[in-house]
Amino acid sequence: MQEELFKNIISHSKEYGFIFPGSEIYDGLGAVYDYGQNGVELKNNLRQYWWVAMTRWHENIAGIDAAILMHPTTWKASGHVDAFNDPLIDNKDSKKRYRADVLIEEFLAGIENKIEKEIEKSQKKFENFNRELFVSTNKRVLELREKHHAFHSRFKKAMEENNLAELRQIIVDAEIVCPISGSRNWTEVRQFNLMFSTRLGSVSSEADEIYLRPETAQGIFVNFLNVQKSGRMKVPFGIAQTGKAFRNEIVARQFIFRMREFEQMEMQFFVRPGTEMEWYEYWKDNRLKWHLAMGIPADHYRFHDHTKLAHYANAACDIEFRFPFGFKELEGIHSRTDFDLSQHEKYSGKKLQYFDVELNKSYVPYVIETSVGLDRLFLAVLSASYKEEKLENNEERVVLNIPAPLAPFKAAVFPLVKKDGLPEKAEKIFKRLRKYVRCDFEEKDTVGRRYRRHDAIGTPFCITVDYDTMKDDTVTVRFRDTMEQKRMNIDEAVNFVIRESDLVIWYD
Numbered sequence: 167m168q169e170e171l172f173k174n175i176i177s178h179s180k181e182y183g184f185i186f187p188g189s190e191i192y193d194g195l196g197a198v199y200d201y202g203q204n205g206v207e208l209k210n211n212l213r214q215y216w217w218v219a220m221t222r223w224h225e226n227i228a229g230i231d232a233a234i235l236m237h238p239t240t241w242k243a244s245g246h247v248d249a250f251n252d253p254l255i256d257n258k259d260s261k262k263r264y265r266a267d268v269l270i271e272e273f274l275a276g277i278e279n280k281i282e283k284e285i286e287k288s289q290k291k292f293e294n295f296n297r298e299l300f301v302s303t304n305k306r307v308l309e310l311r312e313k314h315h316a317f318h319s320r321f322k323k324a325m326e327e328n329n330l331a332e333l334r335q336i337i338v339d340a341e342i343v344c345p346i347s348g349s350r351n352w353t354e355v356r357q358f359n360l361m362f363s364t365r366l367g368s369v370s371s372e373a374d375e376i377y378l379r380p381e382t383a384q385g386i387f388v389n390f391l392n393v394q395k396s397g398r399m400k401v402p403f404g405i406a407q408t409g410k411a412f413r414n415e416i417v418a419r420q421f422i423f424r425m426r427e428f429e430q431m432e433m434q435f436f437v438r439p440g441t442e443m444e445w446y447e448y449w450k451d452n453r454l455k456w457h458l459a460m461g462i463p464a465d466h467y468r469f470h471d472h473t474k475l476a477h478y479a480n481a482a483c484d485i486e487f488r489f490p491f492g493f494k495e496l497e498g499i500h501s502r503t504d505f506d507l508s509q510h511e512k513y514s515g516k517k518l519q520y521f522d523v524e525l526n527k528s529y530v531p532y533v534i535e536t537s538v539g540l541d542r543l544f545l546a547v548l549s550a551s552y553k554e555e556k557l558e559n560n561e562e563r564v565v566l567n568i569p570a571p572l573a574p575f576k577a578a579v580f581p582l583v584k585k586d587g588l589p590e591k592a593e594k595i596f597k598r599l600r601k602y603v604r605c606d607f608e609e610k611d612t613v614g615r616r617y618r619r620h621d622a623i624g625t626p627f628c629i630t631v632d633y634d635t636m637k638d639d640t641v642t643v644r645f646r647d648t649m650e651q652k653r654m655n656i657d658e659a660v661n662f663v664i665r666e667s668d669l670v671i672w673y674d
């Protein structure tokens with residue numbers, strides 16, 4: 167059911183100009199997507215919402231726009247050259263490549279599913295069903311649980327120890343087959359660096375090798391002092407940036423959830439050492455509130471605290487979102503200590519410190535990072551907004567309940583008919599409104615059809631000019647979600663749309 171829904175969302179995105187497969191006329195390019203005429207608007211609005219929340223609603227956060235190409239030593243210092251790897255394994259028959267850890271995770275998820283199915287089956291059979299009693303006594307469930315536990319602990323240990331041979335052995339012992347060939351003919355597990363490399367200039371030699379950035383954060387770290395000095399920033403302060411990042415993902419799928427070229431919105435918040443946990447809590451709370459302000463129900467979000475921390479982090483969590491394929495990471499919030507700045511000090515030989523007047527000493531600030539994928543956010547909003555509705559008159563409609571400030575069009579203006587001066591009157595309203603918000607003007611087809619088209623792309627308000635408008639300057643405002651219609655004076659309607667489309671309504 168959910169799978170079906172997800173497929174429908176993907177085809178709807180294409181049909182209505184939100185997302186197209188990249189280079190489609192050449193049969194596409196793996197995990198690369200293009201945003202269409204409506205998609206780009208939604209994406210820009212989401213970016214703008216983030217940008218305004220960071221750089222306007224926080225007086226101590228400055229924005230920057232660093233280059234995608236960075237000095238190659240950056241990635242040595244950050245650890246990406248040596249450690250930004252995924253364990254990969256090939257199936258010798260299908261020649262398909264997989265992430266070894268993902269194959270095992272899917273195998274474990276399969277066992278979890280089986281357990282749930284067993285429970286559901288029995289639940290249906292017995293009226294007085296006691297879940298706990300059933301789980302603790304049912305032989306089949308106990309067996310499955312034991313199997314899950316055994317493989318899960320081996321997997322956890324192998325990942326912690328970076329033990330590639332053991333990862334392969336788990337795949338063999340679990341009898342995992344390639345979904346394409348169905349065979350168990352696996353290669354060794356190897357580490358695969360996820361960075362795309364390219365060459366600088368025209369001469370190709372080792373020394374010229376540079377990388378497309380795999381994250382935007384490093385552009386912030388290398389500019390820490392530039393911004394602090396030129397902006398006379400005082401700790402605590404943050405630097406925010408949005409931009410493209412590139413990762414040569416081995417398993418790239420689930421539509422725009424995991425892409426090879428994607429966009430991140432990252433903010434590094436520099437704090438006095440010792441205060442980082444307070445700020446970590448602040449940002450956890452603040453970021454969740456930011457998501458919730460968009461109006462998607464709270465049960466779509468949950469925190470996932472990391473139990474296994476990167477060696478430089480002293481706290482980390484994800485905000486997970488309920489996508490049509492389950493709860494998955496949407497945003498990461500990490501307390502990264504002074505790791506990044508200290509590494510750049512070491513590799514560049516430059517001091518990256520802050521003189522704290524109150525303490526009368528210099529230190530390398532600690533960093534709290536918030537990092538959200540713009541494309542994942544797009545998918546979150548799109549999938550939560552997509553509704554297939556059955557109407558009273560047995561008609562069906564697809565509607566995107568995108569919040570007004572994010573919607574591609576804020577309003578559409580229609581003349582009821584294409585004569586008697588109605589189009590001219592409607593065009594006047596359209597031209598007035600478009601100075602403030604993005605809106606559409608349509609005069610073809612029945613009004614009902616025009617409503618449906620705009621429901622499908624998420625336009626929150628439709629304004630219709632009819633014969634009464636010619637007499638008393640009132641129009642019909644039709645609301646996308648409830649389909650209710652309200653008569654308003656033209657001025658009132660214009661002001662209403664402008665007000666409802668303003669991001670400020672989410673600011674408390």
Ligand code: ATP
Pocket residue numbers: 381413415422423424425426428429430495496497498537538539540541542
């Ligand atoms: P995952 O575990 O899903 O691979 P990650 O932990 O590697 O993600 P981070 O390095 O923390 O991700 O990146 C921060 C954010 O960037 C993620 O929360 C996600 O929203 C986004 N992101 C990361 N990789 C991709 C990708 N391949 N495609 C789209 N968005 C991505």
